[in-house]
Structure formats: structure tokens, C-alpha cells
Amino acid sequence: MEKMRGDIIENAPLGAQSWFRCGGTADLLFKPADQDDLIAFLKTRDQTVPLTVIGGLANTIVRDGGIRGHCIQLGKSFANVGVLDDVYVEAGCGALNGNVAASAVKAGIGGLEFLSGIPGSVGGALRMNAGAYGAEIKDVLVGARAVTLIGEERRYTAEDLKMTYRHTEPPEDVIFTGAIFKGVDEDYDTVKARITEIKKKRNESQPIKEKTGGSTFANPDPKALRRAGLPEDMRAWQVVEKVGGRGLRVGGAQMSEKHCNFMINTGDATAGELEMLGDTLIRRAEEDLGLTLHWEIKRIGEKA
Numbered sequence: 028m029e030k031m032r033g034d035i036i037e038n039a040p041l042g043a044q045s046w047f048r049c050g051g052t053a054d055l056l057f058k059p060a061d062q063d064d065l066i067a068f069l070k071t072r073d074q075t076v077p078l079t080v081i082g083g084l085a086n087t088i089v090r091d092g093g094i095r096g097h098c099i100q101l102g103k104s105f106a107n108v109g110v111l112d113d114v115y116v117e118a119g120c121g122a123l124n125g126n127v128a129a130s131a132v133k134a135g136i137g138g139l140e141f142l143s144g145i146p147g148s149v150g151g152a153l154r155m156n157a158g159a160y161g162a163e164i165k166d167v168l169v170g171a172r173a174v175t176l177i178g179e180e181r182r183y184t185a186e187d188l189k190m191t192y193r194h195t196e197p198p199e200d201v202i203f204t205g206a207i208f209k210g211v212d213e214d215y216d217t218v219k220a221r222i223t224e225i226k227k228k229r230n231e232s233q234p235i236k237e238k239t240g241g242s243t244f245a246n247p248d249p250k251a252l253r254r255a256g257l258p259e260d261m262r263a264w265q266v267v268e269k270v271g272g273r274g275l276r277v278g279g280a281q282m283s284e285k286h287c288n289f290m291i292n293t294g295d296a297t298a299g300e301l302e303m304l305g306d307t308l309i310r311r312a313e314e315d316l317g318l319t320l321h322w323e324i325k326r327i328g329e330k331a
């Protein structure tokens with residue numbers, strides 16, 4: 028591993044880097060210099076050591092006990108964004124979603140503006156089939172490049188990835204390295220106006236200035252809601268509200284008063300408190316409503 032050209036950081040403070048700004052360190056973080064470096068790392072590392080892939084940590088709680096083994100994060104060398112022609116945008120998976128939206132708007136490409144308000148990287152957005160305001164990655168993805176966990180290159184079409192609500196299912200475990208998106212040919216002013224509108228809506232409805240990780244729970248499946256005798260269009264925030272979750276606190280962790288499906292670190296929360304708050308709501312939904320809520324936020328690492 029000494030031959031790697033990218034950065035190898037021991038005891039990397041990933042919790043502090045996460046959007047929640049709490050949690051432990053990673054034993055070893057590798058930030059590859061480029062695709063060949065990534066492949067070399069994957070081929071030469073001890074395969075029995077656990078491997079965790081992270082993006083911008085905008086959707087992740089890093090547990091207080093930290094992450095054992097190896098972590099990989101794509102950095103600047105995977106952050107390129109380029110407009111291919113009138114409607115196609117290519118992006119490295121280390122690029123910020125916001126930069127993809129900004130490049131698209133500059134080129135007068137519509138349809139990608141939903142990415143403007145989704146924090147984190149293209150890799151995370153692909154893995155999560157991230158979406159907002161009626162659009163999701165699935166609608167705009169043409170194809171993706173990836174590397175398997177043993178260092179083999181792959182190319183997928185959007186269909187190969189079986190994207191469903193906040194979920195992507197590649198045929199095998201991979202690190203996404205690049206993506207091509209297809210928008211529609213529009214003019215700058217129209218697309219720009221929609222981005223401004225999205226930003227305004229977010230400011231009004233979400234605690235975006237807080238230390239948060241976005242939606243805590245995925246919206247429940249209509250079938251599960253029906254089985255529980257609840258309205259099929261009930262959203263996760265309404266479930267949280269119904270079980271008394273708005274403003275609920277565990278230590279320094281709190282469900283936002285502004286948007287009660289957003290969990291926030293009010294200042295000194297531990298990752299354990301954040302997770303306990305989410306688990307409390309899952310238990311309440313189960314006991315009070317007979318409904319299973321599912322975490323949308325990923326939890327990685329070990330409890331303290």
C-alpha cells in the first residue's frame with residue numbers, strides 16, 4: 028500500500044467531516060489519485076479487512092466507536108463535470124451534486140436542477156437514487172462507470188442499476204466513479220428560475236443551516252400504510268409528527284421543529300444520541316401505529 032499515489036490517512040476524523048459533525052474516526056481513509064490508483068489499492072489491499080465506501084457524508088451517521096478497516100472516498104481527482112453536447116452532462120462521482128446542476132444550468136440544460144439542493148457527491152446520489160421535488164437520479168441517468176471491490180472496471184446502463192425509491196441495486200458491490208446524465212435542451216433563464224425556486228422552497232421548509240443529514244426516514248411504502256390502516260399517501264414526516272416526534276430530543280439530538288423528518292445535532296450530540304432518537308421513533312411507530320419506519324440515513328462504524 029506504500030505505493031499508492033493518493034492520500035492515505037490514518038485515524039481520519041470522518042465523524043467531524045460528516046454533515047452531523049459528530050462521531051468517530053476511521054482506522055484508514057484512502058483518497059485515490061485517479062482510477063488506476065483506486066484499482067491498484069483494491070487489488071493489493073488485504074481483502075479480509077472490511078471496506079467502507081463514503082461520499083460527502085451528507086446522508087450518514089458515523090458511529091462514535093469509529094470505522095474499522097479501510098474507507099475509500101473519491102476526492103478532487105474524480106470531481107470533473109463536463110457538458111458533452113446539448114443535453115448530456117458527464118460527472119465524476121467525487122463531484123458535488125450542486126456543481127452538476129450549476130454546469131447544466133450554464134449550458135441551458137434543464138431537468139437536473141433538482142440536484143442543486145441535494146448536498147453530497149454524485150457517487151452518493153447514484154447509490155441513494157437521490158431525488159427532490161418530483162425528480163430523481165433514475166429519471167436522468169444514462170449510465171455509470173464503476174469499479175468492483177476487487178478492482179475490476181464496470182459500465183452500467185441506468186436499467187442495469189434497478190433504481191427504486193432512494194435505492195440502487197447494481198449487479199454487484201461497486202464504487203461508482205462516473206456518470207452520464209441526460210437533461211433537456213432549454214434556455215438558461217428558464218432553468219435558472221427553477222433553481223432559484225427550489226432554493227427558496229428548501230430555505231422555507233428545511234433546516235438547511237443546521238447540522239443535519241437530510242430525511243431521517245424513507246417515506247413509507249403505500250402497501251405498508253394500507254396494512255396499518257393509514258392513508259396511503261402518508262409521508263415519513265407525518266408519521267413522525269403523529270407519534271409525537273416533532274422537536275423530540277435525546278441529549279443533543281433533536282427532530283427539527285421546522286421539518287420533523289430532519290434530525291439535527293443541536294450542538295453537542297453524539298452519534299449514539301442521534302441513532303437512539305431515530306430508533307425511539309421507529310419503536311413508537313411500530314407500537315402506536317403498527318408501521319415499520321425505515322432509516323434513510325446510513326449508519327456506519329461501531330457503537331461506542
Ligand SMILES: Cc1cc2nc3c(=O)[nH]c(=O)nc-3n(C[C@H](O)[C@H](O)[C@H](O)COP(=O)(O)OP(=O)(O)OC[C@H]3O[C@@H](n4cnc5c(N)ncnc54)[C@H](O)[C@@H]3O)c2cc1C
Pocket residue numbers: 046079080081082083084085086087101120144145146147148149150151152153154155156157158159201202203204233234235239240241242325
Ligand atoms: C440539508 C440536507 C438536505 C438533503 N436533501 C435531500 C433531498 O432532497 N433528496 C435526497 O435524496 N437526499 C437529500 N439529502 C441526503 C443526501 O444529500 C443524499 O443522500 C446524497 O446523495 C448523499 O451523498 P453523499 O455523497 O454525501 O453520500 P454519503 O452520505 O457519504 O453516502 C451515502 C451512501 O452512498 C454510498 N456511496 C457514496 N459514494 C459512493 C460511491 N462513489 N460509490 C458507491 N457508493 C457510494 C455510501 O456507501 C452510502 O451507502 C439531504 C441531506 C442534507 C444534509
